[in-house]
Amino acid sequence: MSEHDGNHVTPPPMATPEAGASDMEGQTPGTGFGASAITRRWRREDLLKRGGLGLRAIALLFSLLAFIIMASNKHGDWMDFDKYEEYRYLLAIAILSTLYTGVQTLRHVHELSTGKSMLQQRTSALVDFVGDQIIAYLLISASSTAIPLTNRMRRGADNIFTDSSSAAIGMAFLGFFSLALAALISGHKLSTQPYL
């Protein structure tokens, strides 16, 4: 945490005062950020960390629901999810998203409770952002793909198969929504990393 904040507080020691002089005009040298600014920043970062964790936990719940609902959606005859590539795709992405958000939630809970991080802070921020963003794109893609097929089926018959499919699509969409928000937070975290 202090290493991270150090970016804004500590000027790099290799710079001489003369080198930066033209840009340092009009300020008293030696005045740093106030303690209130620093604690405000800490509080915001803590909030963001908890927010990111919460959103990933919600995404885990929704992907798990989408996975379970779609995987149990077999009612014989034409009403088997695995007869349709759209539903198989949705199931695959739901499983992927469940695994990803599960691992991420565990990792962040472990980090919050022990205070130790398994990865370097920068690597962790990068993994978080890239993962969140890619899984969010996959989830929106999978749920959009399954919508027209379900719509068309519902025009013919409205039964437990189409209802379960719609429920799984809805869950995948909600999972997308939480992961997209989590990606916002992790993108912000990544951008405020020093020397990126």
Added chain:
Amino acid sequence: MSEHDGNHVTPPPMATPEAGASDMEGQTPGTGFGASAITRRWRREDLLKRGGLGLRAIALLFSLLAFIIMASNKHGDWMDFDKYEEYRYLLAIAILSTLYTGVQTLRHVHELSTGKSMLQQRTSALVDFVGDQIIAYLLISASSTAIPLTNRMRRGADNIFTDSSSAAIGMAFLGFFSLALAALISGHKLSTQPYL
């Protein structure tokens, strides 16, 4: 630009040296970023600005192609794009994306050439990021939606209609890819805005 960089170079004047003292240990007060660090930062920001503009221009090209190819995809009988909701959706999103990327490209070219910005810097960064991200999500959604229908048609017949549809889907996907990269850049810009 100088207002933006000021965030990292100029400490706020209301802070007393004592208040931040505990976090300022182990550094000589008054040493700022070197000129080389500042010009490096400027050069990087200039590169990011041009990169964002270039990516949006590429996205404009691809969305325009998707729009034109899909809108001219009428060959009579069952081979009319407007008989299928997936293709109508893709057309709508391609039009939306063309308009958005067109306006954004014009705005940024105007900004680069005159040096004047139409919006405040923070508003502009926010509009860029939100717009890029939403249009990217819509494009991936629209192109994923149209894929299974096209696949299914191709199993029956492989003609100019299915080929044009595939081309439009491919263009929309490439547009999504450039806008997703543009969203990365604008998200980074937004996060490095002061006092967000």
